[in-house]
Each structure stands twice: as structure tokens, then as C-alpha cells.
Amino acid sequence: MQALDQEVARTHHELDRRTAAYLRSHGLEPSCRKGCHFCCYAMVVISLAEAEYLRAQLEPSRLAEAEQVGQKRLMQIARDKHQPNFATEYFLQANPCPLLGADGACCAYPHRPLACRGVLTDLDAHYCAPGVVLRLRGKNKSQYQAQLKPYHGPEHYLEVPWQSSQRSAQQLWEKEQEVRGFTVIGELATMIYLCAQEDFRRAVAAGPQASKHYLKMQKLLGGEWGFWVG
Numbered sequence: 001m002q003a004l005d006q007e008v009a010r011t012h013h014e015l016d017r018r019t020a021a022y023l024r025s026h027g028l029e030p031s032c033r034k035g036c037h038f039c040c041y042a043m044v045v046i047s048l049a050e051a052e053y054l055r056a057q058l059e060p061s062r063l064a065e066a067e068q069v070g071q072k073r074l075m076q077i078a079r080d081k082h083q084p085n086f087a088t089e090y091f092l093q094a095n096p097c098p099l100l101g102a103d104g105a106c107c108a109y110p111h112r113p114l115a116c117r118g119v120l121t122d123l124d125a126h127y128c129a130p131g132v133v134l135r136l137r138g139k140n141k142s143q144y145q146a147q148l149k150p151y152h153g154p155e156h157y158l159e160v161p162w163q164s165s166q167r168s169a170q171q172l173w174e175k176e177q178e179v180r181g182f183t184v185i186g187e188l189a190t191m192i193y194l195c196a197q198e199d200f201r202r203a204v205a206a207g208p209q210a211s212k213h214y215l216k217m218q219k220l221l222g223g224e225w226g227f228w229v230g
């Protein structure tokens with residue numbers, strides 16, 4: 001849907017503008033650099049509008065790869081979506097995002113989801129690696145904790161950009177509800193895979209109840225980390 005694509009691009013741009021203004025006004029310089037990618041092992045949640053927008057930006061070979069990964073993740077989510085610690089375990093397993101290039105850079109960087117745009121830190125990037133903060137002990141833990149400021153959180157990530165990305169995602173969901181009548185929210189690769197499935201597209205075209213039914217049949221609906229239709 002063209003109107004939604006435009007809305008996604010506008011929301012991305014607006015979040016980046018607000019984040020840049022916040023960083024400037026607080027004199028903060030993120031450590032985030034091209035090729036730094038520990039945060040790309042986390043579970044990324046996007047809406048259907050962002051998934052459709054992202055798919056349209058990917059090279060065919062990358063899209064095919066993302067769909068393959070998505071098919072596997074579908075099974076993982078169907079199995080574990082009720083586990084309260086699923087997202088933590090997922091991160092610790094260091095599942096790379098299928099859009100991560102061999103050079104450690106996002107192959108869709110200008111079009112990356114809101115959830116990715118909100119993850120920034122001004123501390124050393126090694127704290128972002130899966131399990132590093134959890135394993136800190138003694139002097140190393142004290143050194144880490146001494147660097148945390150009121151503007152950090154969760155953990156050592158910058159709080160304001162993180163919260164702004166969540167608010168932007170909420171606004172985009174509301175816009176999608178207005179335009180499409182509802183939205184579907186779920187894990188990035190699984191969503192990219194589903195968008196290629198004829199029966200999923202038919203369910204979306206038929207409306208929220210059909211979409212819920214489809215996702216329920218796939219064992220993706222609900223749970224703490226499953227898909228959501230609303």
C-alpha cells in the first residue's frame with residue numbers, strides 16, 4: 001500500500017530527526033558505527049506495514065535468504081512464544097538478523113525498522129555483545145555500573161531514543177489501523193517470510209479475523225512473544 005509505505009518512510013525520518021536533536025542538545029555521541037552489529041542479534045519486532053516496506057527494498061537474493069530464515073524462526077516462535085525469557089534466550093543464542101551483511105553492516109540500513117533505530121549507546125560496544133553484561137562480575141561489573149547514567153536504560157542503551165522508537169512504532173500501528181483497518185505485529189524475519197505466503201496474503205486481504213485464524217493455525221498467535229493482530 002503506497003500510503004502506508006509513505007507513512008513508514010515519514011515515521012523513520014521523523015524518529016531520526018528527533019533522535020539527532022536529542023543527541024545534539026545533550027552533547028551525546030553514540031559509539032554506534034557501521035559494522036558494529038551486536039544489537040542485530042536481538043529479536044526485532046515490526047508491523048506488517050514495516051515488513052512490506054522493507055521487503056520492497058531488498059535485493060532478490062537477500063529477500064530469498066530472509067524468507068528462508070523466517071521459515072525457521074516461525075517454528076522457533078511457534079514452539080517457544082510462551083516462554084517468559086524467550087527474547088533473552090534468543091539474544092544469547094546470537095541469531096544474526098538475515099539483513100546483516102558479511103561486512104557487519106545492515107544491508108537495508110536506510111530502511112531499517114523503528115526498533116533498530118532506537119538502539120543506541122555511548123558506552124563501549126563490547127557491552128552490547130550477547131551475554132557480556134550478564135556475565136560481568138566483581139571489578140568489571142563495578143566498572144560497567146559506574147558508567148551508567150540516569151539517561152541510560154534499559155541497561156547501557158540510551159533511554160530517550162529507545163522510548164521515542166517505541167512511541168513512533170505505536171503511532172505507525174495506529175496509522176496502519178486507520179488505513180488497513182488493522183495491523184499484524186511480529187518478529188522481523190518471520191514477518192518477511194509470511195508476506196511471501198499466498199495464504200497469509202489472502203488472510204490479510206480478508207481482514208483481522210481471517211489473519212488471526214491463519215496465525216493461530218501456524219501456532220504464531222499470542223503468547224508473550226508471538227504475533228499480535230489488532
Ligand code: SF4
Nearest residue numbers: 032036038039125128
Ligand atoms: S547499539 Fe551497540 S552493538 Fe549496536 S551499533 Fe550501537 S554500539 Fe554497536
Ligand code: SF4
Nearest residue numbers: 040097099100106116
Ligand atoms: S534490520 Fe538491519 S539494523 Fe535491524 S537488526 Fe537487521 S541488520 Fe540490524
